[in-house]
Amino acid sequence: MDQSVCPDKSPLSSRQHEVLSAVLDLMVEEGDRFSMAAVARRASCSKETLYKWFGDRDGLLTATVRWQAAKVAMPPLPQTQLTRDAFAAALEAFAANWLNVITGDVSVALNRLAIAHAGSGKSGLGRIVLENGPFEMARRLEPVFLAGRDAGLVEFDSVETAFRTFFGLVVADSQTRALLGDTSRPKPDQIGRWAAHAVARFLQVYGAAARPAGKSN
Numbered sequence: 001m002d003q004s005v006c007p008d009k010s011p012l013s014s015r016q017h018e019v020l021s022a023v024l025d026l027m028v029e030e031g032d033r034f035s036m037a038a039v040a041r042r043a044s045c046s047k048e049t050l051y052k053w054f055g056d057r058d059g060l061l062t063a064t065v066r067w068q069a070a071k072v073a074m075p076p077l078p079q080t081q082l083t084r085d086a087f088a089a090a091l092e093a094f095a096a097n098w099l100n101v102i103t104g105d106v107s108v109a110l111n112r113l114a115i116a117h118a119g120s121g122k123s124g125l126g127r128i129v130l131e132n133g134p135f136e137m138a139r140r141l142e143p144v145f146l147a148g149r150d151a152g153l154v155e156f157d158s159v160e161t162a163f164r165t166f167f168g169l170v171v172a173d174s175q176t177r178a179l180l181g182d183t184s185r186p187k188p189d190q191i192g193r194w195a196a197h198a199v200a201r202f203l204q205v206y207g208a209a210a211r212p213a214g215k216s217n
Contacts (some may be wrong), residue, residue: 010059012067016053019043023064028109031215032116033189036060058124065125065132068107072098074140083152084207095170097193102171104183108178115179138163154206162206169198 012020022042026034033100036057040047054060075093101107111129118126138160144199145162148154156162174186186194 012063015045016063017067019045019050019053019060020064020067023060024068024106024110027064027113028105031109032113045131057173061125062128062132065110065128068101068110069132069136071101072137072140074144077144077147081149082153084153084203087144087148087151087153088203091166091199091202092192092195094141094144095166095198096191099174099186099191099194100188102175103178103191107184108175111175111179122194134167143165152208154203155208156206165205166198166202169201170195172198 019039023034023039026038026042030038036047036050039060040050050060054063072094075090077090102111109135114126114129117124140157141163144157145154145156149156154162173192178185
């Protein structure tokens with residue numbers, strides 16, 4: 001990625017978080033019509049400060065997308081022997097966290113904006129969202145999937161294929177429905193049920209104990 005859309009990943013200050021929160025609010029309210037000046041006004045800072053911190057508009061967008069994606073955290077796995085229950089619980093927590101973020105108004109607005117920009121050449125936002133959204137989720141899940149395989153809980157040849165299956169089971173049509181204008185948002189208990197169902201199905205497909213010997217995906 002270009003330097004302008006890939007600022008360093010050093011920890012952000014609380015003041016910088018306030019700026020990114022202002023960007024997300026403006027995206028929800030105005031779509032892609034917001035300017036650096038509008039962000040500066042909303043966040044009560046100067047444009048010079050924005051350029052110093054984030055480089056340019058794409059740099060600001062990249063930091064915003066990364067901050068939003070950081071809300072999807074993987075619970076730590078136990079340091080002792082990994083059990084099927086602990087593995088499933090970690091995946092369920094991640095899935096519920098992921099669903100909660102991507103079905104929220106902020107992520108919906110961000111993804112709509114990225115889709116609009118992807119074919120227009122306006123900016124690199126589509127690439128930024130792809131790199132820091134689905135691709136980043138895959139990177140976070142990879143060590144967890146590999147830990148599950150090392151513990152003999154799941155079997156797969158391709159971690160990428162395993163992630164694509166997990167993505168399809170967890171996200172399903174929830175993001176598409178929201179992007180197309182479905183204003184209903186799942187409640188926490190509903191998200192919890194979806195996450196548990198998705199993980200159960202994933203383990204049906206890849207669970208080592210549930211699959212014929214010598215057969216893997």
